[in-house]
Structures are given as structure tokens and as C-alpha cells.
Amino acid sequence: MVAAPGPMALRRVGAAAARSRGIPTTPTRGILTTPTRGILTTPTRGILTRAAPPRPRGPLPRTPWTTRGPPPEELARVVERRPVREQVELDTITYAGRQHYVPGLARPRFPPWDRGWHDPWHSPGPRCEEMPLYKERGCYICHQGVRMLEGVRQAQWLTKTKLVEGLPPPVLGIVANPAHRLEEHEEGVKRAISHARFWDTTEVAPRREHYCPVLFEDLIHLCRLMSVKYPSLTRRMLARNYKIAATWERESILLQVRGLNGILMNSVSPIPPVASKEEILATEGHVLETFYPISPTIDLQEVNVYQELNHTGFRDGYPFSHPHTLFFLESANIRPKRFRPEQLRAKMLMFAFGNALAKAKVLYGNDPKVLEQPVVVQSIGTDGQLFQFMVFQLNTTDLVSSDGIKNLVWIDADQNLYEKAQCIPEVKKRVVTKPAGIYGFQPDTFKKFLALYLHGTV
Amino acid sequence: MAAFRGRRLLWHGRCWFSQTESAVSSQPPDSLYPPIVASATAKSKAAKRRRLEHFHQRVHAAASIEEKLRLYGQLQRPKYVVYPQTFALNADRWYRSFTKTVFVPGLPPGAVAPEAAKAPEPGAAAPGAGKSPEPSAEAAPNLDMGELRSLACDALLQESFYQNKKRPFLYRDQDHTPGPFLTQLVSTLAAFLCGRNPLLAASSLDLKPEVNYYWHHGEEVVVHGHRKGRVDPVRFQIDDNPHLQIRVPKQLPEIVPLDSDLGDVPVIDHKPSKLPLFKRQYENKVFIGSKVADPCCYGHTQFHLIPDKLKRERFLKINLEDQIEVLYRANGVASLFAWTAAQAMYQGFWNEADVTRPFVSQAVVTDGRYFAFFCYQLNTLALTVETIQNNARKNICWGTDSQPLYDVVEDGNVKGFNDEVLLKLVRFLLNRPKEL
Numbered sequence: 001m002v003a004a005p006g007p008m009a010l011r012r013v014g015a016a017a018a019r020s021r022g023i024p025t026t027p028t029r030g031i032l033t034t035p036t037r038g039i040l041t042t043p044t045r046g047i048l049t050r051a052a053p054p055r056p057r058g059p060l061p062r063t064p065w066t067t068r069g070p071p072p073e074e075l076a077r078v079v080e081r082r083p084v085r086e087q088v089e090l091d092t093i094t095y096a097g098r099q100h101y102v103p104g105l106a107r108p109r110f111p112p113w114d115r116g117w118h119d120p121w122h123s124p125g126p127r128c129e130e131m132p133l134y135k136e137r138g139c140y141i142c143h144q145g146v147r148m149l150e151g152v153r154q155a156q157w158l159t160k161t162k163l164v165e166g167l168p169p170p171v172l173g174i175v176a177n178p179a180h181r182l183e184e185h186e187e188g189v190k191r192a193i194s195h196a197r198f199w200d201t202t203e204v205a206p207r208r209e210h211y212c213p214v215l216f217e218d219l220i221h222l223c224r225l226m227s228v229k230y231p232s233l234t235r236r237m238l239a240r241n242y243k244i245a246a247t248w249e250r251e252s253i254l255l256q257v258r259g260l261n262g263i264l265m266n267s268v269s270p271i272p273p274v275a276s277k278e279e280i281l282a283t284e285g286h287v288l289e290t291f292y293p294i295s296p297t298i299d300l301q302e303v304n305v306y307q308e309l310n311h312t313g314f315r316d317g318y319p320f321s322h323p324h325t326l327f328f329l330e331s332a333n334i335r336p337k338r339f340r341p342e343q344l345r346a347k348m349l350m351f352a353f354g355n356a357l358a359k360a361k362v363l364y365g366n367d368p369k370v371l372e373q374p375v376v377v378q379s380i381g382t383d384g385q386l387f388q389f390m391v392f393q394l395n396t397t398d399l400v401s402s403d404g405i406k407n408l409v410w411i412d413a414d415q416n417l418y419e420k421a422q423c424i425p426e427v428k429k430r431v432v433t434k435p436a437g438i439y440g441f442q443p444d445t446f447k448k449f450l451a452l453y454l455h456g457t458v
Numbered sequence: 459m460a461a462f463r464g465r466r467l468l469w470h471g472r473c474w475f476s477q478t479e480s481a482v483s484s485q486p487p488d489s490l491y492p493p494i495v496a497s498a499t500a501k502s503k504a505a506k507r508r509r510l511e512h513f514h515q516r517v518h519a520a521a522s523i524e525e526k527l528r529l530y531g532q533l534q535r536p537k538y539v540v541y542p543q544t545f546a547l548n549a550d551r552w553y554r555s556f557t558k559t560v561f562v563p564g565l566p567p568g569a570v571a572p573e574a575a576k577a578p579e580p581g582a583a584a585p586g587a588g589k590s591p592e593p594s595a596e597a598a599p600n601l602d603m604g605e606l607r608s609l610a611c612d613a614l615l616q617e618s619f620y621q622n623k624k625r626p627f628l629y630r631d632q633d634h635t636p637g638p639f640l641t642q643l644v645s646t647l648a649a650f651l652c653g654r655n656p657l658l659a660a661s662s663l664d665l666k667p668e669v670n671y672y673w674h675h676g677e678e679v680v681v682h683g684h685r686k687g688r689v690d691p692v693r694f695q696i697d698d699n700p701h702l703q704i705r706v707p708k709q710l711p712e713i714v715p716l717d718s719d720l721g722d723v724p725v726i727d728h729k730p731s732k733l734p735l736f737k738r739q740y741e742n743k744v745f746i747g748s749k750v751a752d753p754c755c756y757g758h759t760q761f762h763l764i765p766d767k768l769k770r771e772r773f774l775k776i777n778l779e780d781q782i783e784v785l786y787r788a789n790g791v792a793s794l795f796a797w798t799a800a801q802a803m804y805q806g807f808w809n810e811a812d813v814t815r816p817f818v819s820q821a822v823v824t825d826g827r828y829f830a831f832f833c834y835q836l837n838t839l840a841l842t843v844e845t846i847q848n849n850a851r852k853n854i855c856w857g858t859d860s861q862p863l864y865d866v867v868e869d870g871n872v873k874g875f876n877d878e879v880l881l882k883l884v885r886f887l888l889n890r891p892k893e894l
Binding site for chain 1: 609612613616619620621622623638642645646648649650652653658659662663664665667668670743745747748749751752753870
């Protein structure tokens with residue numbers, strides 16, 4: 001089932017079509033984009049509609065037919081900035097001396113009251129410029145609330161990564177290997193979905209905040225039970241509420257990945273590199289996609305008070321020192337509070353990169369170089385129904401220039417575990433049209449989940 | 459209100475008449491008159507008995523378990539809310555009297571998993587063989603204590619030492635380290651042991667589930683209000699939130715036969731409100747952690763975390779050292795009674811249809827460092843005034859005192875690790891029916 005193209009996709013298609021027609025691409029934000037001939041009809045909720053003329057967003061283009069007069073820069077220069085009262089000097093005589101309001105006199109402005117001594121409970125704190133960690137050069141931080149405009153493309157540019165569609169061959173090999181007998185788990189997965197979506201609450205239907213983590217826990221429980229067959233799977237540990245810190249520089253922009261992100265599964269031994277040497281050398285010729293005029297640091301939080309820190313979140317001597325998989329759960333009830341799939345994939349890429357970079361700096365030092373033993377970190381993101389799988393391989397910590405060997409990421413996007421979970425039977429005119437249950441169960445999604453879990457020990 | 463009930467009963471009464479005609483055999487078959495029974499709507503004791511009979515018939519004849527539970531808890535009245543984790547003094551005696559439970563100190567000898575039947579595995583035999591000459595309380599030869607100890611220590615060290623965490627939030631120390639440690643420990647142990655216990659392989663692990671049970675026990679006179687002077691059953695409700703629980707599709711085996719008598723149930727002459735217990739009126743819920751449709755409808759083990767306001771230091775500060783064990787026991791008895799009784803109701807039993815087989819579950823109550831283990835066998839659900847008269851069965855709870863798992867965590871090392879506590883925990887997880 002093809003999903004309806006969202007506004008981002010429409011804009012990109014419009015811009016791409018305009019580019020192919022030779023028209024100079026206008027910036028995608030706030031500019032009219034006429035829909036291409038390829039999208040005459042836009043299916044929304046199963047009803048086909050014709051594309052309406054796009055609403056103008058933002059200021060209109062300055063053409064002779066839309067505005068009159070000089071351009072805004074000139075107007076701003078000419079316009080007086082001071083308020084009228086100040087210009088006419090109406091406020092010189094105030095009723096401050098009279099100690100009460102007098103109609104006709106101006107309102108006095110008193111200087112702010114000074115306590116005379118420093119009260120820590122009532123002091124506003126040092127200004128940004130006076131804080132000890134203040135630096136002139138700004139740093140752009142990616143944290144768990146950052147929703148990048150350009151999604152995976154932006155994350156790719158920031159992390160100097162080449163994208164490969166689909167999961168890497170070793171993981172696909174685990175999926176296809178009949179020796180693992182992944183089919184036996186189908187019943188267990190269906191039970192897990194029913195438990196999360198139907199049975200786990202005293203209410204009629206649980207909310208996403210409830211069923212998303214429960215589904216994740218049940219799937220992880222199913223995966224952990226595989227340690228019967230593969231005893232080395234017991235050398236894994238889940239860590240919740242851990243904080244990552246990684247810093248790098250990208251073409252004279254200082255970037256950081258910080259803070260809480262998701263649930264990390266650590267393992268004792270690292271995942272072996274997924275791509276062959278030839279593939280890594282071949283990335284040298286790949287050119288990173290830019291999206292001029294949008295800056296690659298859009299939507300990142302710019303700060304001037306920061307610390308250039310590289311920390312994995314765990315102390316030295318931790319036995320489970322290699323990050324294996326990061327899990328992201330989009331469990332907000334309200335749709336605007338959840339990340340869209342594209343934004344979720346970008347977040348997964350950024351944090352997988354952050355974990356890999358912090359680990360690489362611990363292993364190989366802070367000098368930028370190409371790694372002989374690439375660091376591999378996997379990532380799975382879900383909102384309770386849709387799964388995004390990602391395998392990231394860090395090949396180099398030399399990220400300042402955009403040439404040279406790049407990192408690799410394999411993304412398998414938008415895998416549905418099931419189409420619909422009907423809690424209450426749908427009844428139309430006293431006839432049950434859709435009985436309660438799970439519809440459209442796809443076992444492949446769980447096979448990939450399990451394959452990513454087993455990757456590295458099998 | 460009475461008129462509505464009367465009319466409804468009359469309508470139901472007409473349907474019921476047709477049923478009783480076939481049921482009553484004392485009337486001669488050629489009688490022209492319907493059976494002579496007491497009125498169903500009069501303000502008399504006979505009428506009340508008939509209405510009660512009718513209600514029991516409806517519950518017995520309910521089409522599904524959900525319908526039965528709905529009818530059972532249909533009438534809402536003020537009820538005592540029983541909290542398993544309570545600071546009340548000597549609460550475990552009160553809870554035992556409410557639930558007709560006998561407390562037996564120590565764990566039952568049958569709780570040891572049947573290890574002798576399994577052949578020893580080659581890899582794990584070597585470290586275990588050194589321990590096998592010890593008395594039978596030790597692990598069976600094929601349990602690798604070193605491996606289990608390292609799993610437990612890894613979980614503990616990760617949560618308390620290696621992971622960078624901020625300071626715990628005010629009065630939320632339990633969510634900072636002991637809670638995550640318990641979750642990690644149980645999930646890794648369950649995964650490690652599922653090879654030896656196939657029941658764990660089919661189990662379902664719930665994090666922070668809800669367990670509710672509603673029951674009647676004893677009688678009281680209504681003190682004030684428009685129903686003043688009437689004799690009412692005393693209603694109780696437990697709403698429990700264990701930290702973790704394991705539910706399984708097959709029932710645990712019984713520990714002792716159904717009619718065993720291992721002690722006395724304490725009798726308390728005071729009203730429950732003296733404990734203190736308070737009354738509230740809200741939905742009467744019966745829930746084991748998931749709905750009736752779930753195949754994992756029997757309980758295996760629950761794990762409870764003592765909250766911050768009931769920690770040991772607070773009891774020691776106000777000179778109530780003996781109440782620490784009372785807290786653990788009360789938690790074990792109340793939580794396990796609620797869980798096992800709810801499991802029994804999910805199978806269709808209730809106080810008029812008493813259980814025909816005992817329901818067994820286990821619980822571990824901990825505050826992160828001290829662990830107490832409890833086993834519960836539910837032999838009877840019949841606790842109401844009418845049904846308790848001829849009922850000689852008692853529910854039984856075995857329990858230990860709380861023992862520390864470790865002394866202190868210092869610089870990446872766990873000092874004073876106690877293997878016995880870990881062994882008891884592992885034995886609990888390995889418990890399974892005999893045929894598996």
C-alpha cells in the first residue's frame with residue numbers, strides 16, 4: 001500500500017521537477033511550488049482529490065504586481081525607530097515628584113530596585129557572556145527533541161555518511177538462514193502484539209504511551225529467550241536513561257550530540273564490520289548531498305555556553321563497553337508530539353553516529369583518522385506499529401572536510417509489523433463488519449528485528 | 459429505586475419460574491399449581507434470601523468469564539481499600555484475618571525445583587560438583603553459581619556504579635537504582651534460566667502491571683446513611699502495582715493438598731477501620747495483569763519494590779524495628795492473595811463456586827538490598843459469611859525474613875555478596891509443573 005505523499009515529499013518532488021525542467025530551484029520554504037503533472041491526484045484517507053492550488057506560505061515574491069514601493073531594507077532604513085512620544089519629548093514631565101497620578105503628565109519609569117546584597121534565591125544568575133564555559137564560537141547541538149527539516153539528508157551531511165537502501169548482507173543472511181528457525185516465533189509475536197494492544201489494561205483500549213513500551217518489552221523478552229540457543233547472548237545489558245556526549249567538527253561548524261536519547265543495548269564484544277574494504281574505499285568518490293540555500297545546521301540548537309565533551313555514558317572498566325543497538329520509542333499519544341518517520345530516522349542516525357564516535361574516540365584517541373576497525377552501531381525506532389531499522393558503520397573520524405572516506409548507513413524504512421489492531425469489533429447497522437483482532441500481520445518485520453538482535457553473536 | 463428493582467426482579471422472576479418448574483422435583487408431576495415459594499419483592503428475610511439465590515444463579519449461569527466478573531462486581535458500595543505496602547502496625551495479622559491465611563515461616567520444602575530428574579550438563583557440572591556434597595539445601599549439580607553471581611553483580615554494578623546518572627530525585631531513590639537493578643536482574647536471569655525451565659520460555663513479563671481483587675469477608679451493621687441498621691457484608695478491594703511479574707500459561711503445582719491445616723488464622727475482634735483502613739466507593743475490579751483472553755492466565759512470580767517512604771531507615775529512626783518484617787509479610791500476603799484469587803476468578807471460581815484445585819504463586823519483596831521470599835497457596839475463595847461457616851480450608855502463605863543480597867558496592871566491586879539469596883531467587887524462577 002503506497003502511503004500518501006506528505007507535504008515534505010510534495011515539496012521535494014516539486015523542487016526536483018523544477019530542477020529537471022531547468023528552472024533555478026527556489027528555496028523550499030515559503031515559496032510557491034506548483035504541483036507537477038505527476039501528482040494530479042492526492043489520495044488522502046482513501047479519497048482521491050485533485051491537488052488544490054498551493055497556499056502561499058510566507059512573504060510573497062517581490063514582483064511588480066505584488067508590491068509597490070521601495071524594498072523592505074530601504075523602508076526600514078527610512079522609518080524612525082524611536083516611538084513618537086520620545087521624538088516629541090512628551091515624557092519629560094512626569095508625576096513622580098507629585099507622588100500620585102496626575103492626568104496629563106507622563107508615566108514615570110523608575111530604575112530597577114537593587115537589593116544591595118547578593119541573594120542566591122533571588123538573583124537572576126550570570127548572563128551568558130559571564131558564564132565560565134562561554135565561548136565566542138557557537139556550537140550546534142543535536143538532542144532528543146531536534147526535528148531536522150531535511151531529515152536523513154541533513155543527518156547524512158552532518159555525519160559524512162553515505163546511504164544504502166535496505167539492510168546489509170550479513171543481516172539479511174541471518175534473516176534468510178533457515179537454521180535460526182525464525183518462523184517459530186510467529187505465534188509468540190502475535191501474542192505479544194495482542195498483549196500490548198488489547199489485553200494489558202483494565203480499560204477497553206490502551207493508549208500509545210502504554211502499548212508502545214509494552215510491545216517493545218515483549219519483543220525484547222522474545223529475543224532474549226533466544227539465549228537458550230546462543231549462550232553468548234547473555235552477555236548483553238540494556239541501559240535506560242543514559243546520556244551520550246560526542247563532539248566533532250564539520251567544515252568549520254562545531255557539532256555535538258548530547259543527552260538522553262533512547263534505550264541502549266550494550267554487549268561485551270563489538271559487532272564485526274559490515275561493509276567490505278572495497279565498499280569503504282568506494283565511498284571516497286561519493287559526493288554528499290547539500291540542500292542549498294538551507295543551512296545544514298537548521299533546527300539544531302545553537303549555544304555559546306558549552307563544553308566539548310566526548311563521553312559514552314558509562315565509566316571506564318564497564319564490562320559491556322560496546323554499544324550494540326539503540327532503541328527509540330515514539331510513544332506520545334498525540335500525533336504532533338510524535339516524530340514523523342523521516343525525522344525519526346534522522347534522529348536514529350545522529351545518535352547512532354554519536355555513540356559510535358564516542359566509542360571510537362575512547363578506543364583510538366581524539367585524532368581524526370580513518371579507522372582500521374570500523375565501529376558498527378545498530379538502531380531500531382518504532383511508534384508501536386511502524387519499525388525503522390538502521391545499521392551504521394563509522395569508518396573515519398576525519399570529518400572536517402567533505403572529501404575522503406565516508407561512513408556508511410543501511411536503512412530499512414517503514415516496516416509495518418501489523419496493519420491494524422481492532423480493539424472493539426466494528427459494527428455497522430447491527431452487523432459486525434470487522435471482528436476484533438490483528439489485521440495484516442507481517443512476520444518479516446520481527447525477523448529483521450531478531451536478526452539485528454542476533455547480529456554480532458551469530 | 460426499590461420499585462425499579464422489584465419490577466426487574468418480577469420480570470426475571472417470571473423467567474426463573476419456568477426454570478424452577480423443571481428443577482423442583484418435590485411437586486408431583488400432575489400438579490396444576492406453580493410451586494409455592496416466598497415472595498421475591500417483599501420486605502422480608504425470605505424474600506432477601508430468594509433475591510440472593512437469584513443473583514447467585516445469574517452469576518453461575520453467566521455466559522463468559524467477563525460477564526461473570528461484571529456481575530460479581532456490579533453493585534458498588536463503600537469498601538475498605540487494602541494497601542499491600544502499608545506502615546500500619548501489625549498489618550500482617552489483620553491481612554491474614556481478612557484473607558483467611560495461615561503464615562508458615564520458612565519456604566516449603568517442595569519449592570525446590572525438581573533438579574534431580576534432569577541429567578547434569580557437561581559444561582556446568584565442574585563448578586557445581588564442588589558444591590554437591592553439601593546438604594540438600596544447596597543447588598543441584600547443574601547450576602553454575604559463578605555465572606549467576608556474575609550476572610547479578612553485572613546488573614548491580616551497571617545501575618549503581620558504571621552508568622552516569624544524576625542525583626536521585628527527592629524521595630525517589632527507589633526509581634534511581636533499585637528499580638532498574640531489579641528489572642535488569644530478573645530479565646537477564648529469566649533469559650538465562652529459560653533453557654532449564656520451559657515454562658519461562660512461554661512466559662510473559664509485565665513491567666509495572668496492575669493487579670486488582672474485590673471480595674467480601676465478614677458482616678457489619680451499616681452505621682449511618684439511608685441504609686442505617688442493615689446488615690451488610692464487609693467489602694475489601696486490593697489495588698496493587700508490583701514492579702515486575704511473570705505470568706505463565708500453565709499452573710504451578712500444589713505445594714500441600716487442598717485441605718491441609720498448617721496453623722491458625724488470627725481472629726481480630728475490631729472493625730477493619732481500626733487498622734487504619736478507609737472506605738471508598740469505586741469500580742470493583744478483578745484483574746491479574748492482563749485480560750481474560752490472554753493465554754498466560756496463571757501467575758508465576760511477582761516482584762515488589764518497597765517505596766521510599768517505607769524504607770528500613772525510617773522504621774529504625776522511630777524505633778519500630780520489628781515492623782520491618784511485618785511490612786514485608788503484609789505485602790507478601792496481601793499481594794499474593796489478590797493475585798491468586800484473581801487467577802481463580804479468571805478460571806470461573808468465586809465464593810459460591812469454590813476452587814477445586816489450589817492456585818499457587820510466588821513473590822519476592824525487596825527494597826533493592828534486602829530480599830524476602832513468599833509462596834502462596836490459595837485453597838479457598840469462600841470468605842463470605844454464608845460460605846465460610848462450613849469451610850474448613852485455609853489459604854497458606856510461606857515466607858522468609860528479609861536478608862541482604864550484598865553488603866555494599868564500592869569502586870566497582872560488590873562486597874559481601876550472599877549466594878543463598880540468589881539461590882532462592884533462582885529456585886523461584888525454576889519452579890514449574892511436574893510434567894515439564
